[in-house]
Amino acid sequence: MAENQTYYVPEQSKWPIVATIGLGVTLYGLASILVNGGRGESTTGAWVMFMVGALIMAYMLFGWFGSVIRESRAGLYSAQMDRSFRWGMSWFIFSEVMFFAAFFGALFYVRMFAVPWLGGEGDKGSSAMLWEGFQATWPLVQNPDPEAYPGPREVIGPWGLPLINTLLLVSSSFTVTVAHHALKAGHRHTVKVWLGATIVLGLSFLVLQAEEYVHAYQELDLTLQSGIYGSTFFMLTGFHGAHVTLGTLMLFIMLVRVFKGHFTADNHFGFEAAAWYWHFVDVVWLALFVFVYIL
Amino acid sequence: MYLVFSFTMFLLGGSMAMVIRAELFQPGLQIVQPEFFNQMTTMHGLIMVFGAVMPAFVGLANWMIPLMIGAPDMALPRMNNWSFWLLPCAFLILVSTLFMEGGAPNFGWTFYAPLSTTYGPPSTTFFIFAIHIMGISSIMGAINVIATILNLRAPGMTLMKMPLFVWTWLITAFLLIAVMPVLAGVVTMMLMDINFGTSFFDASGGGDPVLFQHVFWFFGHPEVYIMILPAFGAISHIIPAFSRKPLFGYASMVYAVGAIALLSFIVWAHHMFTVGVPLAGQLFFMYATMLIAVPTGVKVFNWVATMFRGSLSFEAPMLFAVAFVILFTIGGFSGLMLAIAPSDFQYHDTYFVVAHFHYVLVPGAIFGIFAAAYFWLPKWTGHMYDEALAKTHFWLSFIGMNLAFFPMHFLGLAGMPRRIPDYALQFADFNMISSIGAFMFGATQLLFLLIVVRCVRGGEPAPAKPWEGAEGLEWTVPSPAPYHTFSTPPEVK
Numbered sequence: 071m072a073e074n075q076t077y078y079v080p081e082q083s084k085w086p087i088v089a090t091i092g093l094g095v096t097l098y099g100l101a102s103i104l105v106n107g108g109r110g111e112s113t114t115g116a117w118v119m120f121m122v123g124a125l126i127m128a129y130m131l132f133g134w135f136g137s138v139i140r141e142s143r144a145g146l147y148s149a150q151m152d153r154s155f156r157w158g159m160s161w162f163i164f165s166e167v168m169f170f171a172a173f174f175g176a177l178f179y180v181r182m183f184a185v186p187w188l189g190g191e192g193d194k195g196s197s198a199m200l201w202e203g204f205q206a207t208w209p210l211v212q213n214p215d216p217e218a219y220p221g222p223r224e225v226i227g228p229w230g231l232p233l234i235n236t237l238l239l240v241s242s243s244f245t246v247t248v249a250h251h252a253l254k255a256g257h258r259h260t261v262k263v264w265l266g267a268t269i270v271l272g273l274s275f276l277v278l279q280a281e282e283y284v285h286a287y288q289e290l291d292l293t294l295q296s297g298i299y300g301s302t303f304f305m306l307t308g309f310h311g312a313h314v315t316l317g318t319l320m321l322f323i324m325l326v327r328v329f330k331g332h333f334t335a336d337n338h339f340g341f342e343a344a345a346w347y348w349h350f351v352d353v354v355w356l357a358l359f360v361f362v363y364i365l
Numbered sequence: 366m367y368l369v370f371s372f373t374m375f376l377l378g379g380s381m382a383m384v385i386r387a388e389l390f391q392p393g394l395q396i397v398q399p400e401f402f403n404q405m406t407t408m409h410g411l412i413m414v415f416g417a418v419m420p421a422f423v424g425l426a427n428w429m430i431p432l433m434i435g436a437p438d439m440a441l442p443r444m445n446n447w448s449f450w451l452l453p454c455a456f457l458i459l460v461s462t463l464f465m466e467g468g469a470p471n472f473g474w475t476f477y478a479p480l481s482t483t484y485g486p487p488s489t490t491f492f493i494f495a496i497h498i499m500g501i502s503s504i505m506g507a508i509n510v511i512a513t514i515l516n517l518r519a520p521g522m523t524l525m526k527m528p529l530f531v532w533t534w535l536i537t538a539f540l541l542i543a544v545m546p547v548l549a550g551v552v553t554m555m556l557m558d559i560n561f562g563t564s565f566f567d568a569s570g571g572g573d574p575v576l577f578q579h580v581f582w583f584f585g586h587p588e589v590y591i592m593i594l595p596a597f598g599a600i601s602h603i604i605p606a607f608s609r610k611p612l613f614g615y616a617s618m619v620y621a622v623g624a625i626a627l628l629s630f631i632v633w634a635h636h637m638f639t640v641g642v643p644l645a646g647q648l649f650f651m652y653a654t655m656l657i658a659v660p661t662g663v664k665v666f667n668w669v670a671t672m673f674r675g676s677l678s679f680e681a682p683m684l685f686a687v688a689f690v691i692l693f694t695i696g697g698f699s700g701l702m703l704a705i706a707p708s709d710f711q712y713h714d715t716y717f718v719v720a721h722f723h724y725v726l727v728p729g730a731i732f733g734i735f736a737a738a739y740f741w742l743p744k745w746t747g748h749m750y751d752e753a754l755a756k757t758h759f760w761l762s763f764i765g766m767n768l769a770f771f772p773m774h775f776l777g778l779a780g781m782p783r784r785i786p787d788y789a790l791q792f793a794d795f796n797m798i799s800s801i802g803a804f805m806f807g808a809t810q811l812l813f814l815l816i817v818v819r820c821v822r823g824g825e826p827a828p829a830k831p832w833e834g835a836e837g838l839e840w841t842v843p844s845p846a847p848y849h850t851f852s853t854p855p856e857v858k
Contacts (some may be wrong), residue, residue, distance in 0.1 A: 087450055094457070094458065101493075109487070154516050157511060165504050171546075172583075175579075176565060213569065218567075305554070
């Protein structure tokens with residue numbers, strides 16, 4: 071620990087309030103879209119609100135990160151600030167892990183308990199009486215009440231697109247690490263190439279994932295409405311996809327910063343944070359591949 | 366160094382908002398429609414838990430942790446500021462549901478599916494987003510606390526030399542980061558069920574409403590410790606200060622808090638013994654729950670041992686602290702009764718449960734906050750508060766609170782269910798006593814507002830260390846503490 075170094079305290083900033091207004095307006099707009107749409111009323115006003123909120127959010131993100139980057143470039147941050155950022159990012163990733171844990175927990179509960187009970191296993195006889203003749207299988211293609219929730223015709227097998235996607239993400243984790251090592255060694259040109267490769271891999275993953283969704287919706291009747299298999303499938307892969315999008319965006323910003331000549335061999339936490347996030351997204355995908363697709 | 370005025374505004378605004386929120390809420394009884402009554406119980410629970418108790422502790426953390434560990438401010442002040450501003454935003458949305466078509470959420474603060482999904486009012490969607498915003502705010506607040514504690518401690522302050530309030534907050538922050546995302550997950554599943562036709566909580570699609578309860582209580586049980594652990598920490602400062610003795614068993618206190626936090630992750634299903642958990646599950650959760658009594662017992666023992674043969678004096682913070690120990694123990698015992706699965710079948714969803722958690726939350730969390738507020742008020746404002754008024758506040762609160770909640774034990778044992786606007790005649794007497802007590806307790810809190818306002822505006826100047834027996838870095842600086850108190854780190858031996 072650096073002895074007797076003074077603390078750095080940033081000047082006051084307007085961004086937190088802008089961020090709050092942005093987030094509040096966005097979500098209020100979104101909720102209005104859903105509620106009014108559900109009632110069959112006009113959602114134009116709600117859409118306007120949502121878009122305005124989203125614009126404020128975008129403005130805020132640019133501004134906030136912009137000012138942090140400027141301060142960092144100006145050399146205002148000490149090693150202590152750097153450690154604070156590291157702790158902050160690590161615990162943020164941990165909270166994301168717990169967020170996914172909730173959905174994985176739901177998946178396991180449904181597969182281990184809820185569906186077998188409905189099929190009459192164990193001492194939960196009463197749940198079997200609800201829908202007689204219901205067979206507990208997984209993937210669940212025949213729902214307990216097919217009238218309310220028509221099941222999917224078929225589910226997506228693991229050895230086609232999902233396998234390719236797995237390879238894409240795993241190799242992207244590799245390329246981002248190569249880029250990181252190059253940055254530490256000061257080979258800036260290598261960084262650009264490998265970081266660019268990572269982004270391309272991430273984008274191809276997203277394209278294939280979109281392809282898979284279209285296939286599921288149009289040909290397999292596997293939708294959000296097709297019972298618990300579709301619910302867990304789209305919830306898990308969907309949130310993962312959203313995180314990949316975010317991760318790609320972060321890496322893209324890092325690439326732009328590298329082109330602008332930011333980062334030094336030993337001061338590049340922004341890059342590392344994006345790389346950590348990318349590895350996290352990768353690990354989540356591996357868990358998804360095993361538990362959602364294969365098993 | 367620069368001054369961060371916005372940060373100060375956050376503290377002032379935060380503490381005022383807390384006081385106001387804590388004051389506002391009195392669920393109406395005789396005059397309202399049952400539908401509206403349901404909305405009131407729901408909103409009361411949500412606002413007290415997320416709006417009053419949690420922000421109050423976050424406020425205390427923001428003010429006291431930097432002072433206690435010798436830091437100028439929290440580690441990530443802008444994020445901190447954002448996490449504060451999100452709270453009023455979330456509550457604006459939440460409260461606005463009261464004026465929407467179909468009314469506010471009316472399914473209880475635990476928002477069990479399918480009451481909140483299939484049968485919920487349209488405003489539920491707004492409620493879900495409000496919970497999301499609160500969750501973001503809590504997670505950021507917690508990340509900040511952890512980063513501050515791990516990174517900005519003064520040189521020489523090892524982990525095992527940290528003040529207990531800091532320790533309890535470190536562990537609380539860990540709990541928050543672990544469970545708030547799970548809450549976000551469960552409300553997201555609700556959102557999908559309501560608006561996008563998924564079937565997480567609908568058995569006809571292969572889901573299960575009990576799944577909701579599992580995920581919710583995985584969040585919910587650590588959540589109750591989130592609300593009590595910082596109070597433990599504050600009390601562990603106050604009792605030694607007014608006993609003029611060091612805290613008995615510091616290390617065991619730290620380990621006890623850690624044990625409580627870990628156990629809190631494996632006891633969630635004791636809230637749902639009656640929904641049809643398998644026998645093995647009931648046994649496991651019953652024993653795990655009872656295990657929590659052990660570290661809690663250690664803490665109570667240590668507090669009592671600290672007071673034992675100390676030279677005690679009873680200023681307002683100490684009064685609240687002693688009441689905390691006694692009444693929290695009562696709440697703990699009724700918790701043990703509820704933990705026994707076979708007898709829980711009898712008490713479940715009666716007023717006994719209501720009595721139990723109000724005994725832990727009101728004299729636990731709320732008295733903890735009052736004790737901490739009186740204890741540190743001279744440090745914050747630079748003035749002494751009016752001791753006579755504060756004592757009056759304590760005694761009225763103490764009597765009112767017991768009058769309000771003690772009869773609920775009897776009501777519950779006699780079989781009165783919770784969350785109903787009307788009841789059988791044999792319960793009338795106890796209910797009347799309880800209501801009188803509640804009004805007394807509620808009105809008394811205006812006195813607290815008065816005391817705080819008078820203390821902020823003036824009064825006898827406070828010395829750097831107003832309490833003779835108090836220990837810690839925060840008492841080494843003048844009262845009120847200057848902005849960015851420690852711009853260079855102090856040495857701790």
